[in-house]
Amino acid sequence: MKLYRAKDYKDMSRKAANIISAQVIMKPDCVLGLATGSTPLGTYQQLIDWYNKGDLDFSETKSVNLDEYKGLPKDNDQSYYYFMYNNLFKHININLDNTNVPNGMEPDSEKECSRYEQVISGLGGVDLQLLGLGHNGHIGFNEPAQAFEKTTHCVDLTESTIEANKRFFASIDDVPKQAYTMGIQTIMKAKKILLLVSGEDKAAILRDALCGPVTPQVPASILQLHNDVIVVADEAALSKMPK
Numbered sequence: 001m002k003l004y005r006a007k008d009y010k011d012m013s014r015k016a017a018n019i020i021s022a023q024v025i026m027k028p029d030c031v032l033g034l035a036t037g038s039t040p041l042g043t044y045q046q047l048i049d050w051y052n053k054g055d056l057d058f059s060e061t062k063s064v065n066l067d068e069y070k071g072l073p074k075d076n077d078q079s080y081y082y083f084m085y086n087n088l089f090k091h092i093n094i095n096l097d098n099t100n101v102p103n104g105m106e107p108d109s110e111k112e113c114s115r116y117e118q119v120i121s122g123l124g125g126v127d128l129q130l131l132g133l134g135h136n137g138h139i140g141f142n143e144p145a146q147a148f149e150k151t152t153h154c155v156d157l158t159e160s161t162i163e164a165n166k167r168f169f170a171s172i173d174d175v176p177k178q179a180y181t182m183g184i185q186t187i188m189k190a191k192k193i194l195l196l197v198s199g200e201d202k203a204a205i206l207r208d209a210l211c212g213p214v215t216p217q218v219p220a221s222i223l224q225l226h227n228d229v230i231v232v233a234d235e236a237a238l239s240k241m242p243k
């Protein structure tokens with residue numbers, strides 16, 4: 001595991017964008033595993049800036065996203081497809097046909113999860129998987145559990161997640177109760193993993209994930225067993241690491 005220390009969020013984002021750029025330059029038709037959330041926003045913006053300067057070309061690049069809410073159509077402003085389209089895809093020259101996000105509108109979970117696994121393996125697997133870290137150690141929608149979930153699966157969102165998401169919807173009934181997510185094995189199969197962590201509120205969980213026991217109670221701790229992980233974290237997120 002390589003750990004790159006960044007000064008702050010901006011520095012983390014630039015370092016991460018450099019790593020992703022190197023991947024795209026060295027293998028233009030690479031498969032990028034992408035994440036949503038607030039952590040990668042600065043990285044995506046940096047990639048867009050370099051694309052606009054003519055330094056990057058995504059015309060052959062493919063992407064697979066980690067997760068999507070079940071029951072939300074692509075054009076719902078809370079869907080992860082909408083997030084990816086508006087925060088990255090529409091600003092660069094990636095071919096939308098080469099982008100993949102689980103289909104939240106497929107009601108048959110088994111069908112959608114096996115389709116998504118086939119999409120990933122059909123692309124030859126993920127070259128570089130970008131990850132954010134949840135406050136409870138989750139990666140994708142793989143929440144703390146008794147065992148590591150393997151492949152793409154449908155998860156029931158916790159009451160607290162549903163409650164937290166309520167503010168984005170007209171009523172509690174409209175809040176998605178389930179999501180599709182890559183499993184731990186799907187994530188671990190990526191050739192390279194790039195974990196981004198920013199902020200003091202993530203310091204304790206980052207320490208547990210990197211230095212604590214490997215346990216499904218801290219899903220990100222499994223990354224200790226991957227042979228090519230790069231962690232880019234800012235000083236605040238690293239503030240609880242053992243000296």
Ligand code: F6R
Binds near residue numbers: 036131132133
């Ligand atoms: C996003 C995802 C989540 C986030 C995590 C951190 O696709 O799967 O695991 O990476 O919840 O979220 P932020 O970056 O908002 O702190």
